[in-house]
Amino acid sequence: MKNQITSALSDFFFEYETPRQVLVRNRRVGVVCRLIQLGVLVYIIGWVFIYEKGYQSTDTAVSSVFTKMKGVGYTNVSGRETVWDVADYVFPSQGDSSFVVMTNYIITEGQKMGKCPELEGKHNCISHDDCVGGSYKRTGHGQMTGVCVNTTKTCEVLAWCPVEDDHTVPSPPLLMSAENYTLFIKNSITFPLFDVTRSNLVEEVNKDYLSKCLYHPEDAPLCPIFKLGDIVKLSGFSFENLAQEGGAIGIVIDWTCNLDFHVKHCKPEYNFHGLYGNPTDADASASMGYNFRYAKHYMEDKVPKRTLLKVFGIRFDIIVKSLARKFDIIPTLTAIGSGVGIFGVATVVCDLVLLYLLPKREFYKNMKFKYTDTHIQQDSESYDLDSSTYYTLEANSRQAQDKSNDPDAEAGSTEAEK
Known part of the structure; x- marks a missing residue:
């Protein structure tokens, strides 16, 4: 018994088993085998290593974005001259990565709480029976009092009076000067896995450069100062059409970095995309543009009043897209190991050809x-x-x-x- 155990252990530790191999001299099978192996080799080198960078590990960035608008607008509506600055036309004013620049508006001044007829088309009536007191209409301006106003043939409502009339949108846009406003973007990112921190104010962007530059995709691709008209144009929109009833633009800051090279080569690229709201798009006609209402409250003769603005504007969403890569031995070995395993496909295919397709398959078996x-x-x-x-x-x-x-x-x- 002891000798058997000793012999078994000796065989286990000091013997090596190898699969039996048969060398087959057959041109067709040999060509098939080499073509499959060549295809696998091209896939491993071309796709896995060169295109997909399978020898590198990846990380995405933690990002922050700050914005600052500059520019002054001027309007003259019914002889009333108004100058608009950043505090008037940017919403919100904190410099967020998502904000709206007003390009057109409908203003209703001197509104106060009271009873007045509803706007024509909102809730028409023939008699008082058509106006149910205490009820609301989703598209209306207030609570119905149960009275049908004969002069307008609309229901009387308790609301901010006079009610807003937004049937006619000013054309051309009142703030076409917004085309010349400038936007400054400051973006900082960190790749935690590689302990790399970068800013879009890269080495070439200094104080003197910032005082003179304006973004251009070819002449000044690293300048973080953008003219709104250029942003809209690069996104494929017409500024006048977009400013008429509003829309949305996406500004994408792309950080795709290969950290196998010096970190100074990690630089941002800017891309611009129209997200929705193009007035020339027939598919968007059911809900065209972008707008919201904004009210300024004040007191006049101890009576609370407000000025209501229906703001049409361009919404800018700044989106940071990031991907950093760096050589790592673990994914490299994993890619090589999986590639070696795929080479076994050639053996399986050739065995099938030998054993089932060739005329002398019984001999090979x-x-x-x-x-x-x-x-x-x-x-x-x-x-x-x-x-x-x-x-x-x-x-x-x-x-x-x-x-x-x-x-x-x-x-x-x-x-x-x-």
Whole structure:
């Protein structure tokens, strides 16, 4: 028993087993095998390593964005001159990454709480029965009092009076001067995995450069100061059409960095996209543009009043897109290991061709596989032969039989060429 255990342990630690290989000289199978291996090699080198950068680890950035608008607008409506500055036309005014610049508006001044007729088309009526007191209409301006006003043929409401009339949007836009406003963007990012921090105010962008530059995709691609008209144009929109009833523009700051090179080469790229609200788009006609209402409250003769503005504007959303890559041995070894495993596809395909598609598939089966039956073991014991000797004799017998049955078969495993 002890000798058996010792022998088993010795065999386990000091012996090595290798799969049996059969060399097949066949042009068609050889070409198929090499083509498959070539395809796998191209996939590993071209796609995994070069295109997908499979030898690098990746990280996305933690980002912050600050904005600052500059510019002055002027309007003259019904002889009333008004100058608009940043505090008037930017909402909100905190410099967020998402904000609205007013380009057009409808103003209703001197509103106070009271009873007045509803706007025509909001809730028309013929008699008082058409106006249910205490009820509301979703598109109305206030609570109905139950009275039908004969002069307007609309229901009377308790609301801020006079009610806003927004049927006619000013054209051309009142604040076309917004085209010349400038936007300054300050963006900072950090790639935590690689401990890298960058700002869009890169090495080339200093104080003197900022005082003179204005973004241009070719002449000044790193300048963080943008003219609104240029942003809208680069997004594919017409500024006048967009300013008429508002819309939305996405400003994408793209940080795609290869940190295998010096960090100074990690620089932002700016892209501009129209998100929605193009008035020329027929699909958007059901809900066109972008607008909201804004009220300024004040007291006049101890009566609370307000000035209501329906603001049409361009909404700017600043989106930071980031991806950093750097060499890492773990994904490199993983990519190589998976590639080596894929090489096994060539062996599987070639085996299928050999064993099932070629005319002499039975010959290749006999060369590739050994067959053991119960009578073989009995015969080997009766002749007192060890198994290896008997298998050799059996294999030679099978080969001789195959050759006698197949006059075209050549010696060894070489397929006869015609």
